[in-house]
Amino acid sequence: MKLKKLKQVRVPGFLAGGVACGLKKKGVKDLALIVSEVPATAAGVFTLNQVVSPTVPISRKALQTSKTSRAIIVNSGNANAFTGEQGVKDCQAVVAATAKALGIPVKEVLTASTGVISVPLAVNKIEASIPRLVNQLSPKGWVQAAEGILTTDLVSKTCAVQYGDVVVGGIAKGSGMIQPNMATMLAFLASNIRIGKFALHKALKEAVDPTFNCITVDGETSTNDMVLLLANGTAGNSSIQAGSKAYRDFVTALTHVCKTLAFKVVEDGEGATKFVTFKVSGAKTKQQAERIGKRLANSLLVKTALFGEDPNWGRIIAAVGNAGVPIKPEKLEVVLNGTRLVKNGEHVKGVSASALRKKMKNKEIEIAVGLHLGKAQAETYTCDLSYDYVRINAEYTT
The missing domain is CATH 3.60.70.12 (L-amino peptidase D-ALA esterase/amidase)
Incomplete structure (x- = not known):
């Protein structure tokens, strides 16, 4: 078709x-x-x-x-x-x-x-x-x-x-x-x-x-x-x-x-400047992959870092660990727009900070999180959280 x-x-x-x-x-x-x-x-x-x-x-x-x-x-x-x-x-x-x-x-x-x-x-x-x-x-x-x-x-x-x-x-x-x-x-x-x-x-x-x-x-x-x-x-x-x-x-x-x-x-999210895709793979169940994806996509710290174009992968790891899903930190993998930041639960050495910041300026950001615990996967889509989001909602009825 x-x-x-x-x-x-x-x-x-x-x-x-x-x-x-x-x-x-x-x-x-x-x-x-x-x-x-x-x-x-x-x-x-x-x-x-x-x-x-x-x-x-x-x-x-x-x-x-x-x-x-x-x-x-x-x-x-x-x-x-x-x-x-x-x-x-x-x-x-x-x-x-x-x-x-x-x-x-x-x-x-x-x-x-x-x-x-x-x-x-x-x-x-x-x-x-x-x-x-x-x-x-x-x-x-x-x-x-x-x-x-x-x-x-x-x-x-x-x-x-x-x-x-x-x-x-x-x-x-x-x-x-x-x-x-x-x-x-x-x-x-x-x-x-x-x-x-x-x-x-x-x-x-x-x-x-x-x-x-x-x-x-x-x-x-x-x-x-x-x-x-x-x-x-x-x-x-x-x-x-x-x-x-x-x-x-x-x-x-x-x-x-x-x-x-x-x-x-x-x-068209209120005040949005970036379109973000979270890909969670290697989960034991699809529901667990979805839950982690949703936690990442709703994290205020992750979303504000995205707006600030700050490649702060620590916030990503913290959100994954706080999603209420059993994980093994030593197996975690994080890839941002094609650049591997975390592998086997450790920060990958030699990643160029300037190259990362350049990638963060892209209008579309993809963050892949590998759990390496199973075969289930899920995608969640969101945007960043900007000053304008706060302004729009602070003034909504006024």
Whole structure:
């Protein structure tokens, strides 16, 4: 199978759009809508935070109770989280207004929100803008939809690929409050493939686990995170079954889109100046490799050293030893951008300090940690931690 990367998101049988409804200042887009022209199979994965926006249980229930879905309505600028019973009613009102404007059942509408927590949602502004948004829907409207879901993001995030008659595309947002197991981000994916609900959910989980669930910016998990996927079957293929070659081809394409969007989230991390990959190998289990990778990627000392372009490998070793995973220090190996710093638990002599500092100036950094205890491995993706991250989050609501 050969994947063709598309210059813009345009999925057959889908319309999208974005408008400014007034939740944000200065006419910035803050409301997005994605619609399948025919009933679509749907799947989703959600935040593990115990405090959630009502958009999470409402969308989860819709996926569980309806065989098909038609629309995803998303607002930015307000998370509608920790807003009590009124927040639930406001969320339901947005879903109902969307269903009415599209002439579809309420149960076929999924919803998401992102923004400041515990602020009442100006639902009247959203309801008033939905008809205008519906009128602006277009097959090319994914760019506007991507703009409508942003918060502290500096850039929109889109990706689409095609193989044969099948197209897989999507948009995402995320910049801060990013931590594996649904980072603070929203992602909305679509395909024209025909696939059953069970197989679609399985495919989404297979695509999300090594991508969205392997990124972190700051170790924080939001109240609103979700990834939603609609598949409307307009490609005309026979419905694919889990485990088949057609299924594996679809998972490959879906994973490519998810990984591209996930990497764009990390690259756009609040105040980020570097994209960092931690490769942990030689672990006894994949879970242990993932745990060490996550510990490294969330270490404030490691992340600030990366920002300062300081090749302080001692911080890396310290984080590995503090990950809660049994290791043998005498077997540890550390390689930074191709230069071996530690071997058999000892610092490699003769490494040029000036050459190391030069490598630390790269925009992309790869740090490989070898445990030499087993065959399991895992990758975790993150960014550095800069002055701007502190500034952005210190001033978030002010």
